[in-house]
Amino acid sequence: MSVITLQLGQCGNQVGGQFFTSIMDDLHAPLTAINMSKQANNDYIQESQETFFCEQKNSSVPEARAVMVDMETKAISQTVTEAKRTGRWVYPERQQLHQKRGSGNNWAHGFCLHGPVVREAVLDMVQREAEKCDRLGGFLSLLSLAGGTGSGVGAYVSEMLREEFPQAFMVNQVVWPYRTGEVIVQNYNAVLTLSHLYQTADAIVVMENDELHKICSQLLSIKRIAFRDINRVICHKLTSFLQPAQPVETRTGYGKELGSKLQLLVPHPDHKLLTIRNIPQVSDRAMEFSTFQWTGLLKHLRQMLIASAPMEEGINWQVKVEETPRGSSRHNRSLAASLVLRGKDVQSADPSIFRDPSLYSSWTSADIGLSVSTQPRSFCGYEKCAALISNSRSVVQPLDHILEKAWNMFASRAYVHQYVKHGMSEEDFLDAFVTLEQVVSSYKSL
């Protein structure tokens, strides 16, 4: 199974570069650190490499299955050179598209102007990539919501891919802007992108800059946080989800494809937003002195889920799983969740606390909602680590926030002329608002 990555916009390209580097770091971890036999390790490496990389004919360095799109040249060339510098992998040639002038943080500029222009070229590159695969598992698009290229061109490219590959699975990983972000129209861009992506993508993985920043500062003790550190956290989360792991319920290879994971996580067409919570996340210095037990890790993870906390510090332990007298619940309810456990003694970990039916919406149950996968190979230097990908209500809060801000701006028609002059109309804005309001209400009713 192969996953083709699309890196859209400056943020998307940087995250993409870091993504492949993280995978390579994981695969090249020394045998002593990973708690596995050589044969099993080779199987793991082969499986992971087959998914994200492609063997080159005349060199041993594998090529990433990636297509890069940006309207400026800087980000792409930087990422490509960095990749070559690691010596472990490269980007395939002629799979990059860049232009000179950029999109000026304007969604309409990206969607209406740049999109149709680059359509043929991008489609060509994607099809070339798809032909190299034996089995196309799906597409992973990396983009940010605030800018112009990633969001505008990204939305256009998603629609184009959906038309060309109607049966393929599409996961979009979106980077949510800071609440006090620098781009004035980031809320417009976010609202427009999300509403368009909701129609075409199968799943949207949300990573909020604010939360990632907190993780970097509090857990990883990084003094001066740059985008590079944030990207590393993003990729850590993504790889802990996407690297091979054996689903517990089925003994054969079935269930490892991206599509099977998705049909468990996003079974309902109205609920497509996913969040990833990791535990533990410690800085390199603290790693030597920390040991963990599965029970403790899972308990913390569960409380993180219930209290909608993004990390294991500052969890509100007061929030309990119970119904208030009027029937609503204060804790965070999910539609579906996927638990990935990696590390030593993974068989002894007991995920039954996640099977509590009150953690899930009233009309679904843990039998359908929860899937557990295990992988005995240690991951990223952590002896034991767990990741919980959930489709739950906690994602509504930032969405609400953005909608409110965007609506306030729209009510006074601020900056709307910038968008209208590139070919959009106010109706498109209204459509976007309406779609997202529907999403919010369906999540609130979970």
Add this chain to the structure above:
Amino acid sequence: MSRGIQVRETIELLCRILTDNGASLVEAETLRKAKFDKPEASGPLWQLLFELTSFSKYGKIASSATIAFNKMKTEEKVLCVKKEMQRKGYLSRAFASLPPDMQGGSRELLLALAWLIHTEGIIHRFMDNRSSPVDDDVMSLYESVEEEDSGDHPPFTDKKYTPAQRVQQLLMLNHKLRMKIRLLHAAQQEHATLTHKIHNATYGVTLSPGMNHLTTMQTHMLRHPQEMKKVLTLLEADSSRLENLLQWEDKEIVFWEWMDSVLDLKVQGRVDGGDSFSSDAEGAEMGACAARTVYLDVPPSMGADIAASRRNLMNMILQFESAIEKLEELWETKRSTVSEWELDQLLTAINAEILQLQSTLGREPNKERCLTSRGPSLALVKNKSESRVPAKVSNAVAASSQSRDIEEDTAAPIQDEITRLQMEAESLERELTAMRRDCLQRLNTVAETDPDTICIIPPHVRKLCQ
């Protein structure tokens, strides 16, 4: 005594054939005991009847049938079998009155079994079941696919859910199903890509005539020669099955003669034992024990309907009696005057007309056969036709259709199929857009009439219908 030995061998052959083809194990002794109406032979015979009726209904004896059989209670089993037999037309009163607790009556069961084997041509259907282990698409049997014991209760049946919740559940299940279909689609594409790779890689080497490369099966065998043993055992089992069937063709006459003797015994028993099941005059006496003999689903007014139809028919006959007599006279005169030669002419004219009609009906039945036919492989060519038309005509028709089959090129019909399917797909698409537009209009009118509702149309749907 050699006669007796022959009989024994034939019965054992029959038992072997039945076991080879999936029925449960029956000993020859059981059948012999059944001839003499021994009670211990009934149980296995009921099971055998059940399996054979399900075979003739579904085409194979599935393991699920055996499981279902074991789960059912005795009365249910008896009911099921009786119903099936009556549906096929075995209207023996004696069989229908067999006790529901499977005690006794084994001779009746034996007779019913023989009737079923003969009428449904079960042995011939066994022969049609081709299951050669070197067939290409049986490859999947070699992968050790463990069966997932997914929970055998469907989800969402335990609690009570409100309609709103039900709607959400249905939406969810529907979407999940679509995703799984997409997974299937991807798997099928992968299958095609990999098969293509194998065929490309083995271009120029071939083990079967007519192909230019090795099949997937053959490549797998070449790579894993240690699996030859498994294949050999399977092949041996298959060939012994076929041998048994071949022997049956020769020896079945002995079996039927033996069945004659069983029937004689039964008639004799009836004469000696005195009219237990004979006439309707004793129906009142039998009312208590032979309570129910009809197991078909007949509407309760059937008796009255039959009587009414009978009256109708008699009236009609009386009405048209004179006309019928005249027709018969005419037929007689014609028959004596028309010569042999004229008959032949008539027959050839009818033949030609039938051929013409067949060709104009479109070659669809032949085409389907061409598309699904495998390459050179074992095939039993049946010469029996199902119609009651005189032998000369049917043979001529059968021969001509067969020759057309073999001569036809497979490429042409496939192309026609493709264009036909494409046109069908386009017309379906048009229908779909028309229906979508219609539904949207109706939604809009509903929204307009009710002042409290707004209709919000997702943009991609609006785009589709513009």
